[in-house]
Each structure stands twice: as structure tokens, then as C-alpha cells.
Amino acid sequence: MDMNGLDGFKLAPGFLDRSAQEQLVEELRALLQEAPFYTPVMPRSGKPFSVRMTNCGKLGWVSDRAGYRYQPTHPETGRPWPPIPEVVLAAWTQLGGYSKPPEACLINFYASGTRMGLHQDRDEEDLAAPVVSLSLGDEAVFRIGGESRKDPTRSLRLKSGDALVLGGKARLAFHGVDRIIAGTSTLLPKGGRINLTLRRVTKED
DNA sequence: GAGTGTCT
DNA sequence: TATG
Numbered sequence: 001m002d003m004n005g006l007d008g009f010k011l012a013p014g015f016l017d018r019s020a021q022e023q024l025v026e027e028l029r030a031l032l033q034e035a036p037f038y039t040p041v042m043p044r045s046g047k048p049f050s051v052r053m054t055n056c057g058k059l060g061w062v063s064d065r066a067g068y069r070y071q072p073t074h075p076e077t078g079r080p081w082p083p084i085p086e087v088v089l090a091a092w093t094q095l096g097g098y099s100k101p102p103e104a105c106l107i108n109f110y111a112s113g114t115r116m117g118l119h120q121d122r123d124e125e126d127l128a129a130p131v132v133s134l135s136l137g138d139e140a141v142f143r144i145g146g147e148s149r150k151d152p153t154r155s156l157r158l159k160s161g162d163a164l165v166l167g168g169k170a171r172l173a174f175h176g177v178d179r180i181i182a183g184t185s186t187l188l189p190k191g192g193r194i195n196l197t198l199r200r201v202t203k204e205d
Numbered sequence: 206g207a208g209t210g211t212c213t
Numbered sequence: 214t215a216t217g
Contacts, residue, residue, distance in 0.1 A: 040209090047210050068208065118217085119209040143216090153217075176209070178215085 008170025009144060011156065012095060015163035020087060021136055021187055027085045028107070028194065031056060034082045035074050037109050043067045050114040057084045059104040059201050061123065068123050070104060070201050084198070091132055092198050095165050098129050102198040103205070110140065110193040112182035118143065118153070118174045121166070121199065129200030130167030136160050136195070137188040141179040147172045160185045160193075 016024065037052035040063040055061060059070040060081045073080055084105045092102045110116075121131050135158045142164075145153035155178070158164065166173060180193050188194065 042210050043206095043208060045210070049209070051209080063209075067206085115209095115211095117209050117211080121209095123208095141215095145217095150217090155216085 007144075008166070008168050008173060010095070010165040010167070012163040012165070013159065014161050015091065015095070016087070016134065016136075016161040018161070018187075021161050024085060024087050025136060025187060025194075027087075031082045031085070034079070035077070037107075038074075038076050041065060050111075051116060052109040052111075054107045055081045055105060056107065057081055057103055057105045057198075061104060061106045061199075070123065088134065088196055088198065091134055091163055095163055096130050096132050096198070097167070098200065100126075100129065100200055100205070102132070103201045104199045106197040106199070108195045108197070110138075110177065110180045110195065112138065112180050112191060114177070114180055114192075116177040118145065118149065118176040120147075120172050120174055122172060124199055124201045126200045126203045127171060130165050130171065131197060131199050133164050133166075133195055133197040135162045135164070135193065137185045137193040138191060139181045139184040140177050140193055140195070141181065142175065143178050144170070144173055144175040146174065149174055160187050
């Protein structure tokens with residue numbers, strides 16, 4: 001809707017065409033053998049997230065009873081995260097407009113019925129860097145607001161192949177996923193949605 | 206130093 | 214169901 005980022009965010013509809021999406025899903029299949037999805041839990045309460053997560057890149061975002069943090073290894077296998085696929089790195093280069101490379105790529109799997117409450121991405125030290133995300137599979141009803149939880153929000157549909165950049169004004173915008181619309185994509189044989197989120201974590205390195 | 210939770 |  002707003003490619004110029006007047007709201008601070010930039011949506012690039014159809015950034016990945018169907019064959020690029022298929023190739024990426026193929027790469028993800030191998031990556032997922034190395035770093036399987038797991039179910040994170042909320043700090044303190046231990047309540048499980050409905051999304052399943054894994055990561056690639058030098059650092060991965062994790063949540064457990066101790067809190068949120070970035071770490072270099074998978075919490076269940078103890079192994080380092082696999083490298084970020086080339087196409088995904090290319091999205092950062094083409095859309096991010098940032099000199100330093102991404103360090104973390106969070107991979108979320110949303111089965112139908114999964115939601116993600118409104119939140120800010122603020123566990124990164126480098127808040128000047130944008131957040132770039134790619135959608136694959138079923139459509140998501142995405143909600144985005146402002147820097148305060150009480151700011152008005154609006155809803156947008158994220159389709160398979162779309163890229164979304166949260167930078168500048170929108171870097172700290174509250175956002176979440178209200179709903180996944182089952183049956184809106186044939187990309188993933190078992191349905192659901194995969195979201196890849198690229199972030200720069202540290203300022204130097 | 207809690208929080209991407211669940212609630213209506 | 215959509216919204217906050």
C-alpha cells in the first residue's frame with residue numbers, strides 16, 4: 001500500500017515470484033533438518049507460543065522462562081544456527097538500505113489458528129538498522145500501529161512472496177499477526193505460513 | 206525488568 | 214466476525 005514509507009514501513013508486494021518462493025521453500029526444507037522448529041515459551045509464566053520457531057544466521061532470537069535474548073545456538077540441539085539463504089540475504093541488500101549485514105534471521109511457522117500478539121522488536125542493540133521480513137504460504141492478517149501500544153493500528157494482508165520493511169519511524173512500531181487465512185496459498189503442501197525476519201543485532205561485530 | 210501471552 |  002505505502003511504498004514510500006510515509007507510515008514508516010515499506011511493503012513490497014510480490015517481492016519473490018512463485019519460482020523464487022518454491023526455491024526458498026526447498027532450501028528451508030534442508031535448513032529445518034539442521035535447525036528444527038521448536039515451541040518457545042514466555043518468560044516467567046512458561047506459557048507456550050502458538051508459533052513454532054527456529055533461526056538461521058550467527059544469532060537467533062529465543063524466548064524461555066529466563067527471558068528474550070539472541071544466542072548463537074539452537075536451544076534444543078545446542079548446535080550453531082545454519083547460514084542465511086542467499087535469496088534472503090538479497091532481500092536485505094535490496095530493501096534494507098543498510099551498510100552492515102544482518103546477523104539474525106528468525107523463522108516463524110504459523111499454523112492456521114496461530115496468532116502473534118502486538119509487540120515491538122526491541123531486543124536489538126542496533127535500532128538504526130531496519131527489520132526486513134518475508135512471507136511464504138497462507139496469507140496473514142497483520143496489524144501495525146505506532147511506537148506506543150495505545151497508538152491507532154491498521155490492518156494489512158501479507159501474501160506469499162511479499163516483503164515488509166520496518167525502518168525509520170516504524171522500526172519500533174507495535175505489530176502482530178491477528179490471523180492466518182487457511183487455503184489462500186498452495187506453496188506449502190501442509191498449509192500454514194512461514195515468516196522470515198532479518199535483523200541486525202549488534203552495532204559493531 | 207517484563208515481554209510476542211490470553212482476554213472480550 | 215473484527216477490533217483494541
